[in-house]
Amino acid sequence: MSTDFHIVVCGSIVPDPLQTLSPQDSPQGPVLQNEMMLPAVLDPWAGHALYEAANLAKNNPGSQVWLVALGPKAKLQQVMMAVSQKAPFQLVVADGSASGFTDSFETAKVLSETIDGIAGLDKSKMLLFGGWQSASRGSGAVMQMVGEMLGVTEQFQGVDKITVGGDGSIEVLERVEGGAYQKSVVDGAPAVMGWATGELPEPPNNPQVGMQNMQKNMPALQQAKPADLSGTTLKFESVAVPQQRRETRIVKDASIEDMAKEIVEWIKG
């Protein structure tokens, strides 16, 4: 089989994990306080998937990478300025909520319909990448449902590494229980890969990549159509923060002996 892949990465924005997140109930259901005000970043799980996709495309000439994002257009615009400097991709946007308080099925439906609409996408070469869960709601269900809706039955979750063989076969390393890895081999595309962290560091900002990306991607952002998420019958009842509050203390340059002693004391309780 050929090794030029059509890689579709599903990913959107989440509030910057450094921010103070205050979930609360509202008449429309659970919300994050001031969510539209908080700085946003690309979902870190999706980020790993994107960097792996870019690396795979670089190593397999003729491949293409699309980033499919369901998120509020104005916020996506800002985040894409930073993400565009990381890796080359083509952006496809559905304008809608990226909140964790969204029905996974409706999200998957919007994403699969958006992917169906990508001009030039060859499903026989498609590798569907995404996070194995989302930083906004870690159900891990969306990628699986998108794959099913698109008719892709080879699915892997918690992927940290894939290796493409000369015959187009793909060896997949998946996380399994107890910190072990499971190795699988599939004949080739299409397949769904829900990425964990992968093995690649975050790429440096490359202004040239950013400029090239933006010429194609900003018009795509402008033309994003509103996503219809209204079909859900799912209702989130309420949201609460855990009662336990972790007391974080930062100590620099602690000696190993001090750390060990502290861990022992903690274990003793």
Place this chain on the structure above:
Amino acid sequence: MTDDMPEVVRAEMETDIVCVGFGPAAGGFLTTLTRGLMKEDGTPLAESKAMPGMPPQVICYERADDIGFGVSGVVTKGRAIKASFPDLDLSQIPMAHEVTEEKILYLKDPVGASRRPLAFKVADKVLGRFMEDDAYELPYIPPFLEKHPGMIFSIGQLNQWVGSNLMGTGMAQIWPSSPVAEPLLEGGAVKGVRMADQGVEKDGTPGAGFMPGMDMKAALTVVADGPVGAVGQRLDRELGLPEGNHQREWAVGMKCVVDLPEGCDWQPGTVLHTIGYPEPEIFGFLYVYPGNVASLGIFVPSWFDNPVRTAYRYMQHWMLHPYLWKRLEGGTMRSWGAKSLAESGKRGEPILCGDGFARIGEGSGSTNVLTGSGVDEAWATGVQLGEAVLQLLKDGMDFTKDNLEATYLSRRRESWVEQEAKVAEKSRDGFTKGILRGFIGMGLTGLTGGKLNMPGKPISPQDRIPSIEDYYKGYISHGEIQEIRAECARQGKSLHDALMDRVGWPEIPMDGQLLVSHQDALLMGGKVQASPGYADHVRFANPNACMACREKVCIEACSGQAITTNPEGGVPLFDREKCVHCGACMWNCSQSHFMDAERTNVRFSAGSGGLHSAEN
């Protein structure tokens, strides 16, 4: 940095206009420019020279990881901003509100540790009988300090709102996480900018994944990177300042956003300014946003001669003042930050135009130091340059010094920014001789329209910082100071806490919500982090000067506690993970640069990371 390295092959790209730093000035510039780049018939006003067939290509690079990561709430009359957005609905911008109430409060010293001149002690006694909660509300706000009609907003939220509008036009690209290391200078002409190298070690030497910073060539470089930006600093060094001008007066603003406790009686749109406490030289502000949220903080000026001037602890004491604490107690810190402010005003104005470059905003000396306003002035200078550039593009003229002076500089000189800056020019001279003369001087300048001023000559910070022994003479003996030095050196701590405790400042009652440790403020409020792969952006030019230095004001004044005591003595340690890029170290140094008496021994460069909070 790159001057010391062997020549490396750099990527190079071309654009028409490159802008450094996104803030109010760049916002005004790009808003004005993008509105005029396309004519009504849909054709470009001018053709791009970098990409023929397209409208002019405009790029803006912002150092911070997001364009909303600003560091201040502000109150402003907003004349220029309103002129740019005549139908502005403040509810479109989160945390914005009309000014509804203004107060100026003189705060009495409730703890007895404040270092007050006699006149302030007398004022504490005389006004004490009229005070509520140890605060005296001035019965009258002079016109030059009035902010009504005006608006309060968060600069971070304004930047986000303006930025998303700009990018929505498709006529400008604004790139965050993009530190610009220096301008590309050829003689006195600017040809573009150079991005910071990545994949380098702390000292700038290439490391794993080395990627030299790209050179972005542009016909026009707009310098809007503020008072501590690397491009503006470099131009000042290479071109010098106009004769008689200087940049010797500074302040560090340290601010936070607080969820007010339930039942707090402050209404949205309330504007408070305080004088008198925690030290007479320190001013405070508090603005109330919608949703029971307030932005508040203090300004610590460079003429406050305390060599251990910690903004953080002073801010906590200020928040604990009875008048404020009565309403703040029970609140929660939501955001925190710090920033250097150029307080030289018009007298700090650099060369504003040259071949291929123009300067706007705070770094161009637009701040009005009498009225204490800079955001709207910065926006106005951006608008002026935007109009000038549109005119030059339309006429097909190059961005030469002469052309920029004829279009941009002439607009600026004729504008209210300039006229009011001239009135304000000498308003702060009195502070160089003392706090009381300073206040009288400001009053004189403000009430006479600049005709009468208190005389005084600004002295650079490194020349006026006294030794710790001199500052505490009569309060702490030499011997005891020596003991404190030794004990703090042993524990790796800065001196200010021990010295302040010793002269009677009470311990801060930490509550874990609003009164938190300095390091927790970095985590809870500023959400500070640094990207990997960049060099340290704070370095010390001459290690021998640090060896001889006994004040190490940079450690005491560091807003993020990123500069700390080196157990081996000599050059302090710098931790990039904690730096909030306020630039206070650049002017909180008692040692002059060995090659330039106007500069200190601290080299502040472009770097990545810093604050990650857009609420401020």
